[in-house]
Amino acid sequence: MTRSAAQPLPQASTLEESLRWLRIMLTIRRFDETIDELFAQGKVHGTTHLYIGEEAVATGVIAALQPGDVVTSTHRGHGHNIALGGDINAMMAELLGRETGYCRGFGGSMHIADQSLGNLGANGIVAGGLPIAVGAALGFQLQQQSQVVVAFSGDGALNEGAFHEAANLAAIWKLPVVFVVENNQYGMSGSVKEMFALGHLAERAAGYGIPATMVDGNDIFSVWEAAGQAIETARSGSGPSLIEAVTYRYKGHSKSDANRYRSREEIQQWRQRDPIDHLKEYLIANGADGSSLAQIQREVAQAVADALQFAESSPWPDPSMLEDAVYAKEDGTHV
Amino acid sequence: MSEMTYGAAIRSAIEWEMDRDPRVFIMGEDIGVYGGAFGVTMGMVDRFGKERVRDTPIAEEGIVGAGIGAALVGMRPIVEMQFSDFIMNAMDQVVNQAAKIHFMFGGRMSVPLVIRGPAGAGTGAAAQHSQSLEAWFHHVPGLKVIMPAFPDDARGLLLSAIRDPNPVVFFEHKLLYKLKGEVNETDEGLPFGRGIIRRYGAHATVVTYSLMVHRTLEAAEHLAKKGWDIEIIDLRSLVPMDVDLVVESVKRTGRLAICHEAVGRGGVGGEIAARVLESDAFDYLNSPLLRISGLNTPVPYSPPLEQAFMPSVDRIEQTLEAWLTQEVTSQ
Numbered sequence: 144m145t146r147s148a149a150q151p152l153p154q155a156s157t158l159e160e161s162l163r164w165l166r167i168m169l170t171i172r173r174f175d176e177t178i179d180e181l182f183a184q185g186k187v188h189g190t191t192h193l194y195i196g197e198e199a200v201a202t203g204v205i206a207a208l209q210p211g212d213v214v215t216s217t218h219r220g221h222g223h224n225i226a227l228g229g230d231i232n233a234m235m236a237e238l239l240g241r242e243t244g245y246c247r248g249f250g251g252s253m254h255i256a257d258q259s260l261g262n263l264g265a266n267g268i269v270a271g272g273l274p275i276a277v278g279a280a281l282g283f284q285l286q287q288q289s290q291v292v293v294a295f296s297g298d299g300a301l302n303e304g305a306f307h308e309a310a311n312l313a314a315i316w317k318l319p320v321v322f323v324v325e326n327n328q329y330g331m332s333g334s335v336k337e338m339f340a341l342g343h344l345a346e347r348a349a350g351y352g353i354p355a356t357m358v359d360g361n362d363i364f365s366v367w368e369a370a371g372q373a374i375e376t377a378r379s380g381s382g383p384s385l386i387e388a389v390t391y392r393y394k395g396h397s398k399s400d401a402n403r404y405r406s407r408e409e410i411q412q413w414r415q416r417d418p419i420d421h422l423k424e425y426l427i428a429n430g431a432d433g434s435s436l437a438q439i440q441r442e443v444a445q446a447v448a449d450a451l452q453f454a455e456s457s458p459w460p461d462p463s464m465l466e467d468a469v470y471a472k473e474d475g476t477h478v
Numbered sequence: 479m480s481e482m483t484y485g486a487a488i489r490s491a492i493e494w495e496m497d498r499d500p501r502v503f504i505m506g507e508d509i510g511v512y513g514g515a516f517g518v519t520m521g522m523v524d525r526f527g528k529e530r531v532r533d534t535p536i537a538e539e540g541i542v543g544a545g546i547g548a549a550l551v552g553m554r555p556i557v558e559m560q561f562s563d564f565i566m567n568a569m570d571q572v573v574n575q576a577a578k579i580h581f582m583f584g585g586r587m588s589v590p591l592v593i594r595g596p597a598g599a600g601t602g603a604a605a606q607h608s609q610s611l612e613a614w615f616h617h618v619p620g621l622k623v624i625m626p627a628f629p630d631d632a633r634g635l636l637l638s639a640i641r642d643p644n645p646v647v648f649f650e651h652k653l654l655y656k657l658k659g660e661v662n663e664t665d666e667g668l669p670f671g672r673g674i675i676r677r678y679g680a681h682a683t684v685v686t687y688s689l690m691v692h693r694t695l696e697a698a699e700h701l702a703k704k705g706w707d708i709e710i711i712d713l714r715s716l717v718p719m720d721v722d723l724v725v726e727s728v729k730r731t732g733r734l735a736i737c738h739e740a741v742g743r744g745g746v747g748g749e750i751a752a753r754v755l756e757s758d759a760f761d762y763l764n765s766p767l768l769r770i771s772g773l774n775t776p777v778p779y780s781p782p783l784e785q786a787f788m789p790s791v792d793r794i795e796q797t798l799e800a801w802l803t804q805e806v807t808s809q
Binding site: 215245246247248250254256264266268273274277278280281282283286290304305308309312468470472473 | 588
């Protein structure tokens with residue numbers, strides 16, 4: 144399943160494109176590592192869900208989208224928004240609860256989303272975005288447009304009723320939606336081995352008449368290829384697909400997680416298969432220059448440091464805005 | 479002006495908007511050839527086609543969520559809950575998603591979605607098909623809640639609901655679907671948040687909405703023969719609520735009663751009472767206030783039990799009379 148570094152690049156992917164992916168993945172990692180540090184220092188309140196270890200999924204899937212396509216994201220949504228090209232200054236400011244944040248401080252970690260880039264919302268409710276994704280796809284179908292919707296979820300979402308209803312609606316109406324299941328092995332502490340009686344989560348799609356595939360979620364090329372096929376299937380009017388991307392989260396479910404349900408050894412084993420290391424090895428084997436990779440890494444670190452500085456120097460929101468913010472006075476900025 | 483039923487007036491509003499605006503469509507269970515469980519969408523599929531009058535599986539969470547998603551990409555969906563009780567199956571999408579999207583994303587998105595559903599008891603449909611659940615939605619910031627009592631209001635308020643950029647929960651009372659009334663089939667929507675005085679009176683204000691407007695009006699006529707002059711306010715819209723109209727009325731009459739079919743405990747009546755007590759109308763109150771509501775039980779099945787659950791004309795009349803008389807004697 145995993146491509147070896149000795150294999151050539153997939154045809155449609157250029158070295159330049161792959162370097163762009165590396166920059167995105169490094170940005171996601173550095174961004175979430177910074178958030179982790181801020182929590183450890185007590186500089187942010189609330190909670191957060193880090194995408195560290197899963198970067199290849201968001202990056203590979205979103206690389207296969209076209210302008211105008213949309214996604215629904217999850218509680219673990221920073222990676223999706225960064226992969227879409229989101230502004231990390233506004234993301235960091237939102238996490239720090241500032242007026243300059245994406246949601247002006249109304250949303251926080253679980254509601255960061257850039258609609259102008261096609262993000263219909265991160266979502267604090269497991270599977271909550273899935274019926275919404277299906278509705279967006281219905282909207283595109285009714286408008287006779289060719290946009291596609293990618294509905295991200297975790298493994299846990301597949302045991303929610305919302306997934307069942309959304310999958311069935313997508314299937315019977317042949318909607319242009321791709322369900323991308325980020326199987327990071329745990330719904331909080333619940334192991335997929337305990338919470339599913341299935342060998343592979345992708346098997347569940349058969350019950351809806353939806354084609355499904357399982358990919359190595361730590362290999363961006365596999366993710367990108369599978370997503371590309373599913374997205375084009377959806378765009379051509381052939382209906383929904385499901386991709387199970389097998390991956391792993393290195394950090395706890397949220398900031399309060401003491402990792403009591405898994406072993407250090409297990410985490411270490413997965414770190415051996417790190418998606419960023421994998422892509423770097425691959426790029427070097429295919430002619431990339433090691434110093435240019437290090438340069439990207441430095442630039443990313445600087446950009447995230449700048450984002451933090453931007454956020455910390457941004458004003459707090461004014462509570463007098465609250466009551467007036469509940470109802471829309473006119474239609475919002477739709478994608 | 480033409481005479482039509484409450485159900486036909488609702489259909490008229492939907493058809494009007496579907497003719498006017500290609501973004502509007504409706505989906506729900508059995509709304510196509512079947513015409514909807516209460517016949518509201520009868521014949522619409524022939525006129526607008528299966529795409530825009532869309533039969534769905536029995537999947538309320540999916541239907542409401544799909545309405546939200548379609549709204550987010552520029553459509554104007556109307557979703558029908560076959561019985562308003564079934565919205566319980568969709569609560570995450572209504573409460574955690576639709577109601578909060580505008581706010582929690584900092585105003586970057588809005589959800590122009592109408593959720594319609596038949597509410598109320600009186601049809602022998604028992605505990606899971608007869609509830610009046612408006613208080614649940616009234617409690618959730620981000621939702622608007624509309625409960626019309628007359629055909630003309632139903633049409634005008636539904637036009638406004640479809641045009642509103644926010645999620646609107648629109649409760650229709652099952653016992654009103656066949657009620658006839660004059661309806662103005664114009665393009666003009668009725669603004670939300672405006673109650674109306676259905677009957678002017680000097681002795682007490684009764685605040686009510688939906689089916690209970692009709693029952694309190696009838697009770698008031700009976701009481702008029704006994705010398706009591708009751709003012710009746712039909713709120714029409716619970717969120718936003720026309721508190722000013724109520725406060726002004728209470729300042730004139732000095733007495734406040736509230737009548738709704740929903741169970742009293744935690745009901746909208748408590749909110750109405752609190753708003754009046756917080757206002758300068760407090761100084762004008764001559765007596766304790768009165769709530770007349772559904773019993774604090776699930777809706778029962780057997781006819782005498784169901785009738786006992788709902789405020790009847792007799793119960794409303796007797797309760798009001800006892801309250802008015804007691805006040806007079808205690809003064």
